[in-house]
Amino acid sequence: MITLLASPFGLFVEECLESPCGGGKVMKLRRSLGATAGALLSLVFLAGCTNQPEDKGLSTFSSMDQAYAAVDEVLKCESDPVGDPIVPVGNSGKLTTEQRLCSEHVQVDLYPNEAALQTSFEILVNSHQGEVHLVRGANWIVVDVTDVATGEPTTWDIQRLAEELDGRYTTAGT
Numbered sequence: 070m071i072t073l074l075a076s077p078f079g080l081f082v083e084e085c086l087e088s089p090c091g092g093g094k095v096m097k098l099r100r101s102l103g104a105t106a107g108a109l110l111s112l113v114f115l116a117g118c119t120n121q122p123e124d125k126g127l128s129t130f131s132s133m134d135q136a137y138a139a140v141d142e143v144l145k146c147e148s149d150p151v152g153d154p155i156v157p158v159g160n161s162g163k164l165t166t167e168q169r170l171c172s173e174h175v176q177v178d179l180y181p182n183e184a185a186l187q188t189s190f191e192i193l194v195n196s197h198q199g200e201v202h203l204v205r206g207a208n209w210i211v212v213d214v215t216d217v218a219t220g221e222p223t224t225w226d227i228q229r230l231a232e233e234l235d236g237r238y239t240t241a242g243t
Contacts, residue, residue: 127207128234146172150170159188164188165185177211179208193212199214199217199220203241204231
């Protein structure tokens with residue numbers, strides 16, 4: 070599992086891996102992605118998130134199965150994607166209720182409420198780690214981190230996904 074954490078001391082990616090020694094032990098690795106980015110994210114949270122998109126008319130999904138089916142219909146997700154979703158974390162812990170990979174670098178996130186979705190959206194928009202393509206619905210986000218993960222431009226038509234699912238498309242993190 071990969072977790073994105075923001076603090077005044079930096080932006081961190083926490084990656085949990087199975088121990089190569091076996092025994093089910095989990096080893097945690099933590100890498101700083103920059104103290105400046107973490108400080109800026111903290112200021113955004115304290116300032117009340119001035120970059121809030123209008124969400125009237127955006128689609129809602131009642132379950133991850135429903136959200137994933139809609140995304141799969143448009144993007145034609147991989148049958149068995151490799152990896153784990155990036156887990157956005159706020160002050161009170163994990164922000165999503167459910168997550169599912171569409172591909173190794175494209176994920177669908179479902180949120181319990183507007184506050185959790187907005188916090189996650191702000192973390193992603195202000196990451197400045199490379200180009201991230203986002204589609205935001207009323208209670209879901211599809212995240213494409215292909216550019217960040219591979220250094221190559223995405224081949225997924227995330228903008229069309231926004232049009233098809235009544236979502237809002239955003240390119241962030243550049």
